[in-house]
Amino acid sequence: MLHIVDDEDVIRDALAWLAQSRGLEARGYAGGQAFLDAVATSSPASAGGDCVLLDVRMPDMNGVAVFDQLVKLGLIARLPVIFLTGHGDVPMAVDSLKRGAFDFFEKPFNDNVLMDRVDEALAASRKAADGAVVQARLATLSAREREVLDLILAGMMNKVVADKLGISMRTVEVHRAHIFDKMHVKTAVELAGLLK
Numbered sequence: 001m002l003h004i005v006d007d008e009d010v011i012r013d014a015l016a017w018l019a020q021s022r023g024l025e026a027r028g029y030a031g032g033q034a035f036l037d038a039v040a041t042s043s044p045a046s047a048g049g050d051c052v053l054l055d056v057r058m059p060d061m062n063g064v065a066v067f068d069q070l071v072k073l074g075l076i077a078r079l080p081v082i083f084l085t086g087h088g089d090v091p092m093a094v095d096s097l098k099r100g101a102f103d104f105f106e107k108p109f110n111d112n113v114l115m116d117r118v119d120e121a122l123a124a125s126r127k128a129a130d131g132a133v134v135q136a137r138l139a140t141l142s143a144r145e146r147e148v149l150d151l152i153l154a155g156m157m158n159k160v161v162a163d164k165l166g167i168s169m170r171t172v173e174v175h176r177a178h179i180f181d182k183m184h185v186k187t188a189v190e191l192a193g194l195l196k
Helices: 009-021 032-041 063-072 090-098 111-139 143-153 158-165 169-183 188-195
Strands: 002-005 026-029 051-055 081-085 103-106
Touching: 002 009, 002 032, 009 026, 009 111, 026 032, 032 063, 051 063, 051 111, 063 081, 063 090, 081 090, 081 111, 090 103, 103 111, 111 169, 143 158, 143 169, 143 188, 158 169, 169 188
Parallel strands: 002 026, 002 051, 051 081, 081 103
Antiparallel strands: none
Protein backbone atom coordinates (compact mmCIF):
# COMPACT_ATOMS: atom_id res chain seq x y z
CA MET A 1 0.00 0.00 0.00
CA LEU A 2 1.31 3.42 -0.92
CA HIS A 3 0.29 6.07 1.62
CA ILE A 4 0.33 9.56 0.10
CA VAL A 5 0.40 12.36 2.65
CA ASP A 6 0.09 15.75 0.98
CA ASP A 7 -2.22 18.71 1.60
CA GLU A 8 -2.71 19.34 -2.13
CA ASP A 9 -5.54 17.30 -3.70
CA VAL A 10 -3.97 17.55 -7.16
CA ILE A 11 -0.66 16.06 -5.97
CA ARG A 12 -2.39 13.23 -4.06
CA ASP A 13 -4.53 12.39 -7.10
CA ALA A 14 -1.58 12.47 -9.49
CA LEU A 15 0.55 10.25 -7.24
CA ALA A 16 -2.36 7.83 -6.70
CA TRP A 17 -2.84 7.59 -10.47
CA LEU A 18 0.89 7.02 -10.92
CA ALA A 19 0.83 4.24 -8.32
CA GLN A 20 -2.21 2.60 -9.91
CA SER A 21 -0.49 2.70 -13.30
CA ARG A 22 2.13 0.43 -11.69
CA GLY A 23 -0.49 -1.84 -10.15
CA LEU A 24 -0.08 -0.46 -6.63
CA GLU A 25 -2.88 0.31 -4.23
CA ALA A 26 -2.73 3.89 -2.93
CA ARG A 27 -4.46 5.79 -0.16
CA GLY A 28 -4.32 9.56 0.23
CA TYR A 29 -4.31 11.71 3.36
CA ALA A 30 -4.84 15.48 3.34
CA GLY A 31 -2.55 16.00 6.32
CA GLY A 32 -0.06 14.43 8.70
CA GLN A 33 -2.47 14.05 11.60
CA ALA A 34 -5.02 12.24 9.40
CA PHE A 35 -2.31 9.77 8.39
CA LEU A 36 -1.11 9.22 11.98
CA ASP A 37 -4.71 8.70 13.11
CA ALA A 38 -5.15 6.05 10.39
CA VAL A 39 -1.91 4.32 11.46
CA ALA A 40 -3.03 4.36 15.11
CA THR A 41 -6.38 2.71 14.34
CA SER A 42 -5.27 0.06 11.86
CA SER A 43 -2.52 -2.43 11.26
CA PRO A 44 0.35 -0.53 9.63
CA ALA A 45 1.46 -3.47 7.50
CA SER A 46 -0.16 -4.88 4.38
CA ALA A 47 0.84 -8.10 2.63
CA GLY A 48 2.40 -6.23 -0.28
CA GLY A 49 4.37 -3.93 1.98
CA ASP A 50 3.86 -0.25 2.71
CA CYS A 51 5.53 3.00 1.76
CA VAL A 52 4.79 6.60 2.72
CA LEU A 53 5.19 9.50 0.31
CA LEU A 54 5.33 12.40 2.74
CA ASP A 55 5.18 16.08 1.84
CA VAL A 56 7.45 18.22 4.02
CA ARG A 57 5.32 21.38 4.15
CA MET A 58 1.73 20.94 5.26
CA PRO A 59 -0.40 23.30 7.33
CA ASP A 60 -1.65 21.04 10.15
CA MET A 61 1.53 19.08 10.87
CA ASN A 62 4.66 19.20 8.76
CA GLY A 63 6.20 16.06 7.30
CA VAL A 64 9.22 16.13 9.60
CA ALA A 65 6.91 16.06 12.65
CA VAL A 66 5.00 13.10 11.14
CA PHE A 67 8.31 11.34 10.48
CA ASP A 68 9.39 12.01 14.09
CA GLN A 69 6.20 10.29 15.30
CA LEU A 70 6.83 7.25 13.06
CA VAL A 71 10.40 7.03 14.40
CA LYS A 72 9.09 7.31 17.98
CA LEU A 73 6.58 4.50 17.31
CA GLY A 74 9.31 2.32 15.76
CA LEU A 75 7.45 2.07 12.45
CA ILE A 76 9.90 3.41 9.87
CA ALA A 77 11.22 -0.05 8.94
CA ARG A 78 7.70 -1.28 8.14
CA LEU A 79 6.56 2.11 6.83
CA PRO A 80 9.56 3.45 4.88
CA VAL A 81 9.23 7.19 4.26
CA ILE A 82 10.08 8.99 1.04
CA PHE A 83 9.96 12.74 1.55
CA LEU A 84 8.62 14.98 -1.20
CA THR A 85 9.25 18.70 -1.11
CA GLY A 86 9.36 21.78 -3.22
CA HIS A 87 11.22 23.62 -0.47
CA GLY A 88 13.80 21.14 0.74
CA ASP A 89 17.31 21.94 1.69
CA VAL A 90 20.41 19.79 1.89
CA PRO A 91 20.70 19.77 5.73
CA MET A 92 17.04 18.69 6.07
CA ALA A 93 17.53 15.87 3.56
CA VAL A 94 20.76 14.68 5.17
CA ASP A 95 19.23 14.75 8.67
CA SER A 96 16.13 12.83 7.52
CA LEU A 97 18.21 10.17 5.78
CA LYS A 98 20.48 9.77 8.83
CA ARG A 99 17.42 9.20 10.99
CA GLY A 100 16.06 6.49 8.74
CA ALA A 101 14.10 8.10 5.90
CA PHE A 102 14.17 5.92 2.81
CA ASP A 103 14.72 8.78 0.36
CA PHE A 104 14.19 12.48 -0.27
CA PHE A 105 12.84 13.88 -3.56
CA GLU A 106 12.56 17.51 -4.60
CA LYS A 107 9.59 18.61 -6.71
CA PRO A 108 9.44 18.39 -9.64
CA PHE A 109 10.68 14.81 -9.70
CA ASN A 110 11.01 12.14 -12.36
CA ASP A 111 7.92 9.92 -12.06
CA ASN A 112 9.73 6.72 -13.04
CA VAL A 113 12.64 7.30 -10.67
CA LEU A 114 10.23 8.02 -7.82
CA MET A 115 8.14 4.92 -8.51
CA ASP A 116 11.26 2.74 -8.77
CA ARG A 117 12.22 3.94 -5.26
CA VAL A 118 8.66 3.24 -4.08
CA ASP A 119 9.03 -0.34 -5.37
CA GLU A 120 12.32 -0.66 -3.45
CA ALA A 121 10.70 0.76 -0.30
CA LEU A 122 7.81 -1.71 -0.60
CA ALA A 123 10.30 -4.58 -0.87
CA ALA A 124 12.12 -3.29 2.25
CA SER A 125 8.79 -3.03 4.07
CA ARG A 126 7.88 -6.63 3.19
CA LYS A 127 11.28 -7.80 4.42
CA ALA A 128 10.88 -5.88 7.70
CA ALA A 129 7.37 -7.29 8.19
CA ASP A 130 8.63 -10.83 7.53
CA GLY A 131 11.42 -10.28 10.06
CA ALA A 132 8.90 -9.05 12.64
CA VAL A 133 6.80 -12.20 12.12
CA VAL A 134 9.84 -14.44 12.61
CA GLN A 135 10.84 -12.54 15.77
CA ALA A 136 7.29 -12.89 17.13
CA ARG A 137 7.41 -16.64 16.51
CA LEU A 138 10.82 -16.91 18.17
CA ALA A 139 9.42 -15.10 21.20
CA THR A 140 6.91 -17.95 21.71
CA LEU A 141 9.71 -20.50 22.25
CA SER A 142 10.61 -21.54 25.78
CA ALA A 143 14.20 -21.22 27.01
CA ARG A 144 14.76 -24.97 26.52
CA GLU A 145 13.24 -24.84 23.03
CA ARG A 146 15.68 -22.02 22.18
CA GLU A 147 18.57 -24.22 23.33
CA VAL A 148 17.32 -27.10 21.19
CA LEU A 149 16.77 -24.71 18.27
CA ASP A 150 20.36 -23.44 18.45
CA LEU A 151 21.71 -27.00 18.42
CA ILE A 152 19.44 -28.00 15.53
CA LEU A 153 20.69 -24.99 13.57
CA ALA A 154 24.26 -26.10 14.35
CA GLY A 155 23.41 -29.29 12.44
CA MET A 156 23.29 -31.65 15.42
CA MET A 157 21.20 -34.81 15.32
CA ASN A 158 18.62 -35.51 18.06
CA LYS A 159 20.90 -37.96 19.90
CA VAL A 160 23.74 -35.43 20.03
CA VAL A 161 21.35 -32.70 21.21
CA ALA A 162 20.05 -35.04 23.93
CA ASP A 163 23.58 -35.87 25.11
CA LYS A 164 24.66 -32.23 25.05
CA LEU A 165 21.64 -31.06 27.07
CA GLY A 166 21.45 -34.11 29.36
CA ILE A 167 17.88 -34.97 28.36
CA SER A 168 16.28 -37.95 26.67
CA MET A 169 16.09 -38.27 22.92
CA ARG A 170 12.28 -38.44 23.19
CA THR A 171 12.29 -35.06 24.98
CA VAL A 172 14.40 -33.60 22.18
CA GLU A 173 11.90 -34.96 19.64
CA VAL A 174 9.01 -33.32 21.53
CA HIS A 175 10.89 -29.99 21.71
CA ARG A 176 11.77 -30.26 18.03
CA ALA A 177 8.10 -30.86 17.11
CA HIS A 178 7.02 -27.84 19.21
CA ILE A 179 9.71 -25.66 17.60
CA PHE A 180 8.65 -26.66 14.08
CA ASP A 181 4.99 -26.06 14.97
CA LYS A 182 5.61 -22.64 16.53
CA MET A 183 7.93 -21.53 13.71
CA HIS A 184 5.51 -22.85 11.02
CA VAL A 185 8.10 -25.07 9.31
CA LYS A 186 8.28 -28.77 8.48
CA THR A 187 12.04 -29.40 8.25
CA ALA A 188 15.32 -28.26 9.78
CA VAL A 189 16.36 -26.96 6.35
CA GLU A 190 13.22 -24.82 6.16
CA LEU A 191 13.90 -23.60 9.72
CA ALA A 192 17.48 -22.65 8.82
CA GLY A 193 16.24 -20.79 5.73
CA LEU A 194 13.73 -18.86 7.81
CA LEU A 195 16.35 -17.78 10.33
CA LYS A 196 19.24 -16.98 7.97
